[in-house]
Amino acid sequence: RRPVPGIASLSTAVTQGAEVFLIKALQDVGNGQWFEVVERVNIDALTKERTIIRQMREAYEGNKAQPLMPLQFAGVIMEGGIIGYDSSSESGGAAHRFLGIGTQTQYSKDTVTVSLRVVSVTSGEILTSVVVTKTVLSYMDKVGVLRMFSSDTKALETEIGGSINESINKATNKAIQAAVIETIKEGA
Numbered sequence: 279r280r281p282v283p284g285i286a287s288l289s290t291a292v293t294q295g296a297e298v299f300l301i302k303a304l305q306d307v308g309n310g311q312w313f314e315v316v317e318r319v320n321i322d323a324l325t326k327e328r329t330i331i332r333q334m335r336e337a338y339e340g341n342k343a344q345p346l347m348p349l350q351f352a353g354v355i356m357e358g359g360i361i362g363y364d365s366s367s368e369s370g371g372a373a374h375r376f377l378g379i380g381t382q383t384q385y386s387k388d389t390v391t392v393s394l395r396v397v398s399v400t401s402g403e404i405l406t407s408v409v410v411t412k413t414v415l416s417y418m419d420k421v422g423v424l425r426m427f428s429s430d431t432k433a434l435e436t437e438i439g440g441s442i443n444e445s446i447n448k449a450t451n452k453a454i455q456a457a458v459i460e461t462i463k464e465g466a
Contacts, residue, residue, distance in 0.1 A: 299454040355397045362391035378424040388414040394457040408460040412453035416443040
């Protein structure tokens with residue numbers, strides 16, 4: 279949620295579907311050898327589809343219908359989420375102008391905070407818990423010209439510039455990847 283006076287509203291600053299970043303990070307770490315990731319986000323759709331397969335096999339093959347393989351159980355559950363997004367936690371800049379010509383640089387720093395914990399399925403014990411913060415940087419450079427004409431009664435001002443904003447989704451993904459790495463380090 280984002281703070282808005284008088285109402286509670288959901289923030290769109292970061293993705294609401296960050297589990298895809300976690301799943302990919304778990305599949306990629308250790309060259310795909312460290313974790314066997316099983317579907318639990320859409321378990322209802324998975325079990326519904328398995329029911330349809332079982333019913334179709336029974337309808338066409340009768341008692342000789344080949345049973346489905348059992349679903350793989352999870353030894354641990356990864357829990358957590360994006361617990362914070364702080365906009366403009368730091369900002370600043372510098373500028374100079376000489377004889378009406380000058381440059382300006384501004385920057386802004388946001389932070390995204392992710393938590394991740396590993397829970398044992400058999401005991402419910404929290405095995406590891408980490409919190410990771412990633413910085414999201416934005417900056418802007420401008421060049422400007424200010425000239426006075428007609429006995430200093432008319433002004434002409436021109437500016438040109440550009441800005442670079444780090445992708446919030448990329449920063450969220452990097453924070454989740456860092457959380458996976460910190461979880462592995464803590465678990466080791």
